[in-house]
Amino acid sequence: MKNNxxxxxxxxxxxxxxxxxxxxxxxxxxxxLMILFGFAISTEVxxxxxxxxxxxxxxxxxxxxxxxxxxxxxxxxxxxxxxxxDKVLRSGxxxxxxxxxxxxxxxxAQRSEGIDTKPAVQFIxxxxxxNLAQTGAIYLQNAIATEHSQQEMLNMHLLYxxxxxxxxxxxxxxxxxxxILICAMMTSISIVREKEVGTxxxxxxxxxxxxxxxxxxxxxxxxxxxxxxxxxxxxARYLLYIPLDGVWGGVIVMSIVYLLLSLALGLxxxxxxxxQVVALLVSAMVLLLxxxxxxxxxxxxxxxxxxxxPLPNIVPARWYIDAIRxxxxxxxxxxxxxKELIILVIMAFVLMGIxxxxxxxxxx
Amino acid sequence: xxxxxVENISKSFGKTKALDGVSFEVARGELxxxxxxxxAGKSTLFRLLTTLLNPDFGRAEVDGFDIVKEYRDIRKRVxxxxxxxxxxxxxxxxxxxxxxxxxxxxxxxxxxxLVAPIYRQIEPFKTxxxxxxSGGMKQxxxxxxxxxxxxxxxxxxxxxxxxxxxxxxxxxxxxxDLKQKGITILVSTPYMDEAxxxxxxxxxxxxxxxxxxxxxxxxxxxxxxxQNSSPNPVPTTLYAISAENMYQLLLSSRKCKGxxxxxxxxxxxxxxxxxxxxIECFKxxxxxMKGLRIEPINPTIEDMFIKLMKx
Numbered sequence: 001m002k003n004n005x006x007x008x009x010x011x012x013x014x015x016x017x018x019x020x021x022x023x024x025x026x027x028x029x030x031x032x033l034m035i036l037f038g039f040a041i042s043t044e045v046x047x048x049x050x051x052x053x054x055x056x057x058x059x060x061x062x063x064x065x066x067x068x069x070x071x072x073x074x075x076x077x078x079x080x081x082x083x084x085x086d087k088v089l090r091s092g093x094x095x096x097x098x099x100x101x102x103x104x105x106x107x108x109a110q111r112s113e114g115i116d117t118k119p120a121v122q123f124i125x126x127x128x129x130x131n132l133a134q135t136g137a138i139y140l141q142n143a144i145a146t147e148h149s150q151q152e153m154l155n156m157h158l159l160y161x162x163x164x165x166x167x168x169x170x171x172x173x174x175x176x177x178x179x180i181l182i183c184a185m186m187t188s189i190s191i192v193r194e195k196e197v198g199t200x201x202x203x204x205x206x207x208x209x210x211x212x213x214x215x216x217x218x219x220x221x222x223x224x225x226x227x228x229x230x231x232x233x234x235x236a237r238y239l240l241y242i243p244l245d246g247v248w249g250g251v252i253v254m255s256i257v258y259l260l261l262s263l264a265l266g267l268x269x270x271x272x273x274x275x276q277v278v279a280l281l282v283s284a285m286v287l288l289l290x291x292x293x294x295x296x297x298x299x300x301x302x303x304x305x306x307x308x309x310p311l312p313n314i315v316p317a318r319w320y321i322d323a324i325r326x327x328x329x330x331x332x333x334x335x336x337x338x339k340e341l342i343i344l345v346i347m348a349f350v351l352m353g354i355x356x357x358x359x360x361x362x363x364x
Numbered sequence: 365x366x367x368x369x370v371e372n373i374s375k376s377f378g379k380t381k382a383l384d385g386v387s388f389e390v391a392r393g394e395l396x397x398x399x400x401x402x403x404a405g406k407s408t409l410f411r412l413l414t415t416l417l418n419p420d421f422g423r424a425e426v427d428g429f430d431i432v433k434e435y436r437d438i439r440k441r442v443x444x445x446x447x448x449x450x451x452x453x454x455x456x457x458x459x460x461x462x463x464x465x466x467x468x469x470x471x472x473x474x475x476x477x478l479v480a481p482i483y484r485q486i487e488p489f490k491t492x493x494x495x496x497x498s499g500g501m502k503q504x505x506x507x508x509x510x511x512x513x514x515x516x517x518x519x520x521x522x523x524x525x526x527x528x529x530x531x532x533x534x535x536x537x538x539x540x541d542l543k544q545k546g547i548t549i550l551v552s553t554p555y556m557d558e559a560x561x562x563x564x565x566x567x568x569x570x571x572x573x574x575x576x577x578x579x580x581x582x583x584x585x586x587x588x589x590x591q592n593s594s595p596n597p598v599p600t601t602l603y604a605i606s607a608e609n610m611y612q613l614l615l616s617s618r619k620c621k622g623x624x625x626x627x628x629x630x631x632x633x634x635x636x637x638x639x640x641x642x643i644e645c646f647k648x649x650x651x652x653m654k655g656l657r658i659e660p661i662n663p664t665i666e667d668m669f670i671k672l673m674k675x
Binding site: 008201 | 466
């Protein structure tokens with residue numbers, strides 16, 4: 001009987017290999033998404049246009065401005081007049097105006113003597129793009145702060161991702177997305193296709209337990225997902241420079257558990273949908289949307305209204321993405337994500353159990 | 365022991381009654397045909413007997429096993445060819461055959477003697493994808509796959525639908541050969557002309573069986589006085605009539621004395637008459653019909669079917 005299990009796997013792999021277009025899409029999606037999110041779609045702030053208002057261009061003011069202009073994150077537009085601030089921001093010529101106080105030198109000196117003074121520098125941001133304004137403010141603050149003595153400003157440290165690289169945020173999210181897509185969507189569609197085409201009838205009228213056929217279906221998709229996992233990790237390490245040293249093991253264990261969970265989810269979808277279109281819609285509506293919204297991939301979960309707060313807990317991707325962030329970005333060992341791992345394992349078992357019970361070996 | 369035994373089986377889908385108290389038996393090694401139009405409940409009956417569905421009422425046995433309680437045993441020993449082409453279109457002929465062999469845990473070589481006469485005809489195309497085969501070849505492949513595990517009972521749901529006339533005739537020759545090898549075959553078809561190739565046939569319509577008999581006896585029952593189930597049996601004779609204006613002929617002849625029924629049948633109209641019918645009177649009544657021709661003919665199964673449906 002072991003022999004015929006292998007022929008089922010072979011048959012399933014043939015289906016996938018014969019459909020070259022789908023296979024290419026499945027293998028290329030991760031690469032495209034990684035490159036898109038890693039480079040093109042970036043929430044990092046580069047080339048922030050800075051205009052400067054300095055009524056009194058003393059030596060120290062000039063030095064500070066000079067340093068800003070040499071910083072790759074900022075592009076110095078020009079010195080402008082106090083009255084032009086509004087005009088420059090409105091026209092979009094500058095994203096931010098840095099105002100040096102008339103008594104900049106004097107205020108700095110007083111500060112270093114420990115006298116409480118009014119701020120010496122002011123930033124005026126165009127906050128129509130909140131992301132740009134927020135991140136830019138932090139950059140600018142840091143850049144100017146190094147100039148001044150430490151006690152002058154709030155002391156702020158960004159741990160784990162000090163440059164606030166967006167790739168660090170997106171890579172775990174993309175992993176959570178791709179594995180659900182490939183495992184759950186593709187398996188559910190391939191099972192439902194057999195129902196739709198009518199081959200399921202012939203399969204059922206045979207001595208083989210349907211579960212065996214189903215498991216054989218999952219294996220090729222599992223292999224493809226593993227290939228994708230390797231591609232993603234390689235791109236993350238060598239193209240996006242995410243330091244993965246020492247965390248490979250943890251990421252791989254976590255991902256394999258998540259893959260199995262996604263396969264179980266695919267099987268579950270196939271038991272509730274009667275046609276490929278339904279399976280596709282269920283995958284998209286029930287999996288993708290909540291996953292994007294409720295996994296913390298795009299929006300911070302802290303922002304959810306109170307009543308919706310428990311909702312993300314049932315989204316598997318949320319736990320996976322959380323865990324991968326801890327492993328990949330914070331560089332924690334697997335033991336630090338035990339909670340997430342256990343939750344995902346339980347979810348996988350429950351889903352597998354329900355769908356196996358749900359899977360009928362009759363037509364109705 | 366009969367190979368298939370169906371006792372008063374009923375099955376509904378929502379409000380639609382697909383099968384309504386159907387009973388029949390098929391002997392071992394018999395080629396039994398279910399003849400009836402689309403929607404007669406043939407496919408539902410196949411799905412019940414292949415254990416894909418459970419009946420609402422009644423019971424049935426296949427090869428001595430109950431279709432509800434012992435369905436796993438049945439699945440080991442029957443071959444099933446569903447109404448739609450149900451093989452993998454993206455796999456080649458050979459891959460399909462090998463897969464179905466694996467599905468039943470057998471080696472292709474072990475059953476080759478049974479499958480060979482059929483498979484040999486499509487073997488030249490064994491590297492072709494199943495989806496690219498012609499209708500006739502698809503059926504041959506599907507039959508090969510259904511036979512791969514030496515089933516004792518073969519269920520063929522409309523195997524000749526969508527197949528050209530030559531391939532259809534070839535297909536029935538194959539079924540006769542399989543019957544010689546002792547395989548019980550239950551086959552359904554909407555084509556009445558294929559019915560004569562069966563040992564016995566059941567005429568079915570709207571979930572009921574109208575009549576079960578050998579094709580010969582079903583036809584001879586047309587003229588008999590003792591037509592089953594009819595309250596007032598009418599001895600009837602059949603004529604084929606034609607004229608230049610076929611439509612007018614249909615309308616006019618229905619009004620003539622002794623005419624029970626007149627319906628279009630291919631190029632002719634078939635005229636069913638009782639004993640009060642007189643052919644000379646009929647000709648006289650329709651003198652204004654140009655080119656009127658009338659001749660007595662032997663009834664076909666289709667005539668019988670139409671007669672039974674009216675009752």
